[in-house]
Amino acid sequence: MNPLLRVEKLEVVYGRAITSIQGISLEAHKGEIVALLGTNGAGKSTTLRAISGFLGLDDARVTEGAIHFKDNSLANRPPYLITKLGIVLVPERDKVFPNLSVVENLSAPVATAGANRKRLEEMAFTFFPKLAELRGRTAGLLSGGERQMLALASALVCGPELLLVDELSLGLAPVVVEDLAQRLVEIRDKLGITILLVEQNATVALSIADRGYVLENGRVVLDGDAARLKSHGDIQEFYLGGAGERRSYRDVKQYRRSRRWYG
Amino acid sequence: MQLAINIAVLTAIYALIACGYVLIYRVSRVLNLAHGELMMLSAYLLITTASLFSKTPFIALGAAIFLSLCVGVLVYLFLMRRMTGEMVLAAVLTTVALGVLLRGLVVLIWSAQQQNPAQALGWVNHSLPVFGGRISAAGAALIATTALVYVGLFLFLRFSRYGIRMRAAGQNPLLAAQRGISLHVIYALAWGLSTLTGALAGILISLDSGLDSTMVLIGLKAFPAALVGGLDSLVGALLGSLIIAAAEVLMIYYVDALLSDVVPFLVLILMLVFRPWGLFGTREELDRV
Numbered sequence: 001m002n003p004l005l006r007v008e009k010l011e012v013v014y015g016r017a018i019t020s021i022q023g024i025s026l027e028a029h030k031g032e033i034v035a036l037l038g039t040n041g042a043g044k045s046t047t048l049r050a051i052s053g054f055l056g057l058d059d060a061r062v063t064e065g066a067i068h069f070k071d072n073s074l075a076n077r078p079p080y081l082i083t084k085l086g087i088v089l090v091p092e093r094d095k096v097f098p099n100l101s102v103v104e105n106l107s108a109p110v111a112t113a114g115a116n117r118k119r120l121e122e123m124a125f126t127f128f129p130k131l132a133e134l135r136g137r138t139a140g141l142l143s144g145g146e147r148q149m150l151a152l153a154s155a156l157v158c159g160p161e162l163l164l165v166d167e168l169s170l171g172l173a174p175v176v177v178e179d180l181a182q183r184l185v186e187i188r189d190k191l192g193i194t195i196l197l198v199e200q201n202a203t204v205a206l207s208i209a210d211r212g213y214v215l216e217n218g219r220v221v222l223d224g225d226a227a228r229l230k231s232h233g234d235i236q237e238f239y240l241g242g243a244g245e246r247r248s249y250r251d252v253k254q255y256r257r258s259r260r261w262y263g
Numbered sequence: 264m265q266l267a268i269n270i271a272v273l274t275a276i277y278a279l280i281a282c283g284y285v286l287i288y289r290v291s292r293v294l295n296l297a298h299g300e301l302m303m304l305s306a307y308l309l310i311t312t313a314s315l316f317s318k319t320p321f322i323a324l325g326a327a328i329f330l331s332l333c334v335g336v337l338v339y340l341f342l343m344r345r346m347t348g349e350m351v352l353a354a355v356l357t358t359v360a361l362g363v364l365l366r367g368l369v370v371l372i373w374s375a376q377q378q379n380p381a382q383a384l385g386w387v388n389h390s391l392p393v394f395g396g397r398i399s400a401a402g403a404a405l406i407a408t409t410a411l412v413y414v415g416l417f418l419f420l421r422f423s424r425y426g427i428r429m430r431a432a433g434q435n436p437l438l439a440a441q442r443g444i445s446l447h448v449i450y451a452l453a454w455g456l457s458t459l460t461g462a463l464a465g466i467l468i469s470l471d472s473g474l475d476s477t478m479v480l481i482g483l484k485a486f487p488a489a490l491v492g493g494l495d496s497l498v499g500a501l502l503g504s505l506i507i508a509a510a511e512v513l514m515i516y517y518v519d520a521l522l523s524d525v526v527p528f529l530v531l532i533l534m535l536v537f538r539p540w541g542l543f544g545t546r547e548e549l550d551r552v
Contacts, residue, residue: 094438096438110444
């Protein structure tokens with residue numbers, strides 16, 4: 001079966017000078033939750049932003065490679081057209097409109113063509129019942145967890161087929177993260193929405209993901225299904241904090257790191 | 264009493280013009296420095312439509328307003344669209360250039376002579392008695408129009424879906440685009456609405472007191488009104504207009520009529536020194552003023 005999203009050897013250049021990701025390839029099949037792992041600056045967010053589209057203000061371009069979604073090529077399309085095709089991003093920062101109320105935040109998005117808007121808005125409230133209590137509240141006054149809920153809900157109102165979530169867990173308490181992660185699984189199970197999840201917190205990501213990719217310095221260095229990644233030695237050591245015995249700095253240079261280069 | 268009426272009319276004029284500045288600034292953070300010129304262009308368009316439809320003044324009026332709306336949308340489509348999502352300064356400078364261009368064009372097409380559209384429409388600007396003072400018919404129309412426009416804008420921005428989208432795009436254009444909102448549609452809408460309100464102002468002023476190229480100055484004087492209120496707030500624009508108008512009328516009455524063109528900018532400078540973000544503006548906009 002053809003994957004829903006296929007990214008091939010993607011290269012993104014910022015400001016015509018700085019190559020931020022170099023040759024990333026990945027796939028997401030319908031109904032999957034796919035995790036993108038990696039440290040700061042590995043290129044996770046850039047990958048998501050490239051898929052969801054840049055504005056002129058970003059001064060970024062996809063210079064090589066391709067992004068296919070269903071039968072469409074997406075590279076360098078404006079964000080609102082990509083959203084209309086059914087890909088919706090929940091960004092890392094500035095994810096709600098702070099001066100608009102909760103209800104207004106949910107009525108601002110444009111739904112994909114043919115979607116039943118009323119049903120989508122009701123659905124957003126069934127997945128996040130807490131938002132119903134906060135209807136009239138100004139979004140800027142919400143707590144971090146509530147804000148993330150609102151961001152996910154307003155993304156759902158767009159009627160996506162593929163949901164891109166940037167840093168679900170950032171700055172949130174573990175209980176809240178656990179709850180939101182379960183909500184993502186529910187969204188996938190009930191609506192059949194495919195989810196591409198970028199996370200620094202590998203434990204959370206791998207607990208709900210079916211497959212994962214590990215990025216480093218703008219390249220994919222590891223991929224596989226979640227169980228395999230979880231048991232992988234390097235992942236255990238670098239991302240899950242499960243190193244065996246402490247090592248002395250003298251041994252640092254002897255890391256064996258299996259790498260796979262694409263492109 | 265006459266003083267209060269004068270202040271009310273001048274407030275209405277400034278407020279009607281200022282809301283055009285506010286609309287565009289609020290949505291795209293661009294200062295439209297060609298607003299006064301666009302307003303003047305609308306008044307001159309009325310001269311032309313008045314000669315075309317001399318029998319039916321209301322059709323002439325409607326046609327002029329409709330043409331102005333088109334001008335606003337066209338300005339966005341052919342000029343400002345390239346600036347969407349780019350640096351704001353480039354866009355502001357473009358509006359300056361547009362203003363200069365329009366000023367030249369207007370003189371070329373309609374000549375620099377004083378014109379009188381009310382005469383062309385066959386209307387007499389009666390003076391009506393109210394509360395022991397007098398107000399011109401066009402002045403009364405100005406106050407009524409401004410009230411209608413502000414109520415309309417408020418309802419539109421608060422309750423209609425496109426109004427909410429306009430506010431959303433003004434706060435965070437990137438997120439708005441990611442939520443499927445086409446910034447081009449929103450910005451074109453803002454430009455259209457802005458020139459529409461500007462056109463109403465320009466036409467009514469020209470009906471009241473005739474028309475020549477010094478009308479640009481009135482547009483320029485409404486700019487302090489928008490700024491004093493805080494550039495991104497409609498309530499602020501209303502209050503700012505009241506302050507500027509009151510200061511101006513009182514100065515003329517008690518001190519010297521020659522001060523009328525200076526006072527708004529004096530108030531503006533005082534405001535910029537003590538409260539640069541305006542009465543109702545968002546404080547974080549400080550760096551952009």
